[in-house]
Amino acid sequence: MSHSDQECVITFDQCNQFRALVDIVSNVLTTITFRVCPGEIQIDSIDSKSICMVQARLQCSKTSGPSHTFCIGAGTLEKVLRGAPLHYSLDLRTNPDESPDVVMHSYETITDSHEFKAVVPTLAETSEKVSLNDMEYEYVVETDLVMLRQTVKNAIALGAEDIIFEIMYPDGHANKKQRVDGDGDESDSSGTRTSVFRISSEGDAKISQTFVSTTQKNSNVIHTDMTNNVRLDASKLEPVFTASFCAEYLHKFFKSMERQMVTMKMSPNMPLVVKYPLSQGDSYIQFVLAAKVGD
Secondary structure, eight states, X not given: OOHHHHOEEEEESOSHHHHHHHHHHTTXXXXXXXXXXXXXXXXXEEOTTSSEEXXXXXXXXXXXXXXOEEEEXXXXXXXXXXXXXXXXXXXXXXXXXTEEEEEEEEEOTTXXXXXXXXXXXXXXXXXXXXXXXXXXXXXXXXXXXXXXHHHHHHHHHXXXXXEEEEXXXXXXXXXXXXXXXXXXXXXXXXXXXXXXXXEEEESSSEEEEEEEEEEETTOOEEETTOXXXXXXXXXXXXXXXXXXXXXXXXXXXXXXXXXXXXXXXXXXXXXXXXXXXXXXXSOEEEEEEOOOOXX
């Protein structure tokens, strides 16, 4: 088999989405193992402390050559990509028969008047491979990323080690549908129900953010950006989900994300799933973090 038969080329119309992927996952992974598949690159890894699982899918403009994997130091790749203009096209070229290195070629697409090249050495794969199967979750929270990131950052600044997520319903309505009447009071209906999502932490001070959402019939999605005219008595809220998660890891997840919304999936006795879309289509990053167990 000739060398050209082993060469693999991954092309992105613009460098920005690949760079966004690397910026985000390098906060958690020290090495990144990429699997090249037709039309996309994939990451399925666990961090070096075996605390967090990372899954990512990024669609490419095109791929050519055989599918295979390669591993690169996350810090090295992140620094190299800073030299590539975000709007340039990007080719990643590997040929294991010729060299273990990955050749990065970034270029101005229209005029071809400027290019950036880097040769990045690959590493032996050290991160544990994982397979994340689709899991059914009882609750899905779609929340504002800027607010969530700032809440986690403030909690850490106040010395908190854990972030507590809670989902509550008005007492006696955990399994019932509700609607909000014209006076802002709750009343049973088959149309909607009121859901409450709370983020809290305790360090040098106790802080919390509470969001009230009117959830549509048969929907488990809670939107924190909704405006609701609902009067709730905090003493009458019935918790249906409470779990603590490592503040440091949540901060790592969120600090390099730039889009406005992020999706979190939760269920009792299951890990937290944070899903972040990278672009239109099926490109995304997904972090899976186990809840902390009390002493």
